[in-house]
Amino acid sequence: MTADRPLRADAQRNRARVLDAAERVFAERGTAASTEEVARAAGVGVGTVFRHFPTKEALLRALVLARLTRIAAEARAYAAAPDPGAAFFDFFAATVRGSASKLELLDALAESGVHPDETAAPVAAELTEAVAALLHRAQRAAAVRADVGVDDVVALLAGASRARRHTPDERPLTVILDGLRAPGAPGTP
Amino acid sequence: MTADRPLRADAQRNRARVLDAAERVFAERGTAASTEEVARAAGVGVGTVFRHFPTKEALLRALVLARLTRIAAEARAYAAAPDPGAAFFDFFAATVRGSASKLELLDALAESGVHPDETAAPVAAELTEAVAALLHRAQRAAAVRADVGVDDVVALLAGASRARRHTPDERPLTVILDGLRAPGAPGTP
DNA sequence: TTGAAAACGGAGTGGCCAGTCCGTATCGTC
DNA sequence: GACGATACGGACTGGCCACTCCGTTTTCAA
Structure with missing residues (x-):
């Protein structure tokens, strides 16, 4: 104290x-x-x-925390959008576009044997919750396939960011977004 | 010499x-x-x-090279499968499942400012060619959407591997595979 | 079998980098 | 404006790690 x-x-x-x-x-x-x-x-x-x-690790941690916080805030902001599907997909795309080279910090942490600490936990929970809200609303509106969970979405965010580091091309992101759409929804025509 | x-x-x-x-x-x-x-x-x-x-870098390089070579070989092996769609998707899934924690070597290299060298170029070309063959055949058979290129597929391989490191869950991979399917093809029902 | 060429092991070296320490500078309060 | 508290800069230290060097061992061809 x-x-x-x-x-x-x-x-x-x-x-x-x-x-x-x-x-x-x-x-x-x-x-x-x-x-x-x-x-x-x-x-x-x-x-x-x-x-x-x-510690250098503390600095890394602080950066990751700041980033997670920002993403969570953005998720909450998108939740206000009227169209549930657009809210979810726009959030996803915006996050990937904005985090291409930055989310890797998270991985850097994970890799160097850094265990999540008490400071990170609440922020992580916050993020999860915000994304879950977006996701579930979009699923209820039949815009996103029903069989994916929050963890899958987070994993796909990381994956899409990595893919983006490979090509600046938007196609991979599009593919992932389309993969997330519910069968009936407008997307892959 | x-x-x-x-x-x-x-x-x-x-x-x-x-x-x-x-x-x-x-x-x-x-x-x-x-x-x-x-x-x-x-x-x-x-x-x-x-x-x-x-050099340590040379060791890393050799590892990446070996891995790329193996993946290229596998791609060629899958090209022999009768069903073009299955060949492509099975190759993609197998590569992701087998490379979850290993493809990152490639990124490690890229990150530490290692520029591709003359030794890597032919192997990279070999891989690209093998994947292109799989991809194009699957596209001709209308199993894979027509708007993705080889580079997109490679980027998505990297992305899917990263996603897999996040969750051992298969769902993210499924999502990406579904995103790659051509509109009419059987996939997301 | 033998000896020269090829490899091996691992102690040693130099450089880099995280983290410390303290004399100096800046802040803010009275 | 003056003084205590707070923060700053950067020289310094200790340890780690990539890479070297050379005396010893292994291979293999004749």
Whole structure:
């Protein structure tokens, strides 16, 4: 229970800069990029990076968390759209387009033996819930096939992102979206 | 033009062992596993590993090459199946099932800034050609949608493998296969 | 069988990188 | 404006890991 008093103005600014720089650097140089590179890109000393994120792993974690949070928020936003089918498919497509090279952070984490922690769990739950809402509404409207679950959708999000890293082409995404459509729905004509 | 005379018996044996061990070790510990770990798993000294593969990158490359070669061979084998649609879909499914955790090697390579070299090019071409044959035959038979190209199929192979790492579930694969089917063909009923 | 060529093993080396430490700079409060 | 608290920068350290080197072992051809 640390009585986390608000950060000083410069500290807040630097924390944000580091997060930003880390996202950029890791996206383009891979997660093996050194912390010093991140610090340089942020215009900050390494010490500062490590003060805010005691470990490189913590930094990675924070990035993943931020991303998951953003995606969850977007999912909730799409839930407001009138057409259940469009809401689901638009969310899916937008997420894939926006995450092509970034979702891999998640995998980077998983690969390096990082176990999900208590901080991540609620966010993950939040995401799952938001996607489930979108999915189930779309399924009730017979826009999405009934036999897929939330986990399948998440797995397909990851898969579609990976496919996109292979080609900038939209075709693979289209194929996956079509595969998700319910038999009767307009899609593959 | 090195006059590569045949390897001595022990050398051949060890080379194979190293390749084997490397595949296992990198698959389960990630490509960040040290060369020494690979050597130990192969029952060999590090020196031996480096004699056969002058660089860790070269070892990774060799693994990817071997895998691509195997997949290409399998693609050619499936081309012999009577039903063009089944040939394509069975090949796709088998490759994904067999490569779930292994195709990532390819990505590991790509990520660490490894540029495709002259050795890889012919094998890649071979693979592309074999897949193209399968794909086009299936498309002519109206089993696979006409608007996807070989590159899309390869991207989707990678994507499906990634999805599979997320869930052992078959559903995501099914979704992708269904997305690939031609409109009229039997698939999503 | 024997000896030269080919391989082997593994201790050693150099470089890189995560993480620390502390003297200095900045902030914010009175 | 002044002082304590907070944050900063970056030189430094320890450990790990790719790769080298060479004395020893194995192969194989004659």
